[in-house]
Amino acid sequence: MKLRAVREGLLLVALACLPAIGEGIYFRSKISWQSSIPASELVTVDRARAWGDAAIWVDARPDEEFARDHVPGAFSVNEDHWNELLPQFLPNWSPEKKVVVYCSAESCNAARDVAKRLRDEAQLKDVFVLQGGWEEWLKKSR
Amino acid sequence: MKTRILTFTSSIFLCVAARAELKWEQSTIDLHPSVSDKAAVAHFKYQNTGTTPVHFKSVKASCGCTTTQTQKEVVNPGEKGEIVATFTIGDRTGQQIKTVTVQTDDPNPTQATSILTLKATIPQSLDIKPTFVYWQSGEELKPKKISIKATKDFPAKNITVKSNSQNFESKVEPGSASGEWTIEVTPKDTSHPFGTALLVQTDYPKEAPKSFYVNLQVTNPPGAPPALKPNVPNAPAVKAATPPAIPKVSPSAGVER
Numbered sequence: 278m279k280l281r282a283v284r285e286g287l288l289l290v291a292l293a294c295l296p297a298i299g300e301g302i303y304f305r306s307k308i309s310w311q312s313s314i315p316a317s318e319l320v321t322v323d324r325a326r327a328w329g330d331a332a333i334w335v336d337a338r339p340d341e342e343f344a345r346d347h348v349p350g351a352f353s354v355n356e357d358h359w360n361e362l363l364p365q366f367l368p369n370w371s372p373e374k375k376v377v378v379y380c381s382a383e384s385c386n387a388a389r390d391v392a393k394r395l396r397d398e399a400q401l402k403d404v405f406v407l408q409g410g411w412e413e414w415l416k417k418s419r
Numbered sequence: 420m421k422t423r424i425l426t427f428t429s430s431i432f433l434c435v436a437a438r439a440e441l442k443w444e445q446s447t448i449d450l451h452p453s454v455s456d457k458a459a460v461a462h463f464k465y466q467n468t469g470t471t472p473v474h475f476k477s478v479k480a481s482c483g484c485t486t487t488q489t490q491k492e493v494v495n496p497g498e499k500g501e502i503v504a505t506f507t508i509g510d511r512t513g514q515q516i517k518t519v520t521v522q523t524d525d526p527n528p529t530q531a532t533s534i535l536t537l538k539a540t541i542p543q544s545l546d547i548k549p550t551f552v553y554w555q556s557g558e559e560l561k562p563k564k565i566s567i568k569a570t571k572d573f574p575a576k577n578i579t580v581k582s583n584s585q586n587f588e589s590k591v592e593p594g595s596a597s598g599e600w601t602i603e604v605t606p607k608d609t610s611h612p613f614g615t616a617l618l619v620q621t622d623y624p625k626e627a628p629k630s631f632y633v634n635l636q637v638t639n640p641p642g643a644p645p646a647l648k649p650n651v652p653n654a655p656a657v658k659a660a661t662p663p664a665i666p667k668v669s670p671s672a673g674v675e676r
Contacts, residue, residue: 339483357484359510364634367551368614371638386516387482399551399634 314389320405322417325377333370335378337391338411342381348414354378354391363399370401379407379414440469440530441494441523447536452508454573455624459539463502463519467494476522476531478502484509485517485537504537515539542572545621545631553636554609562605565633567619569598575621584615587635606637613637 325332334351336343343353352366370376376395380387388406395401407414444464452459467473473494478487488503504519517537525531546568554563569575578600580591590603602617614636621629 342483355509356511357507357509360630360632363550364614364616364632367553367634367636368612370636372553372555385481390511398547398549400549401551 337387375403382412450539474524481518544573556640565602575623
């Protein structure tokens, strides 16, 4: 009797595990490949705005989206035309400036990628990614 | 008890089987474009293994650099097809991961959304560090070094360095190994802000040698207005702007070996 109860209990535990295993297999392709950005490299809209003229804004979105609208004073630096756009941005940079890079929304990768290249290749310091991106900036501007 | 457990388990499996309709051959595709490729194309093949037609509601790429093409809007039971995702490389390097989110009219919400992943490893041609060197206004006229290494995917033997500015002097020295160089740049004057770009040209690929840029800048003194006027809101994109002007060959700067 006792053995039967243990067996049935184990069977129930195994059954409970089935959906979890199934979900793990089913969603294996939905694992996020985007490495999270360290908190020290992120900046909120409010904080970045408070920096005022000490901040320089970089729009990492494609040209068409930048042409439609962008943060006032922002420079377009995207990876589609990196070699053209970077030299236009750099004359406006100076060592004491903080660079705020944004793309469309929280989920986009472009800002993270552009920020990484500005840090690694151009070796700029104080490069931040805007939390929530352009969407958040618009929301805070309403 | 056993019968109940068996019925419960069977019903779960039956439900899962009934949902599984659009099957992807591969939901992740690895691509290895060559140095000269402008785009990387992934073919995500599928088959409707269910008993009812599947309608595509939307196919969205995670990045403006990726376009998608569906062959049909409705996939009938048993039918095969593919979604073609074209990733424009642009000036990107290294590993790029882009996703395509496919929404269908499957009543099961987990089955209705598929995420397809395109992983492209773009070969790096030249490793230039740093791509930007600067002197602060009034700084001593000291030379700064830029290291250049040709990667294993890019067997360049020679580089040519050109500058369109008389305000900087540049000198190229071969490195300790083949495919390595050091550029030494010195400004002639740091009393006022000034910027230019060095054009680095390789002898590879032979049919279309590649160009790279190293940006040089004498920066504004702290608190000074920017050298260029920033873009104003709603202004046209700066896409039309040209890359740094390709200079006439400056014999003192150009070195080949």
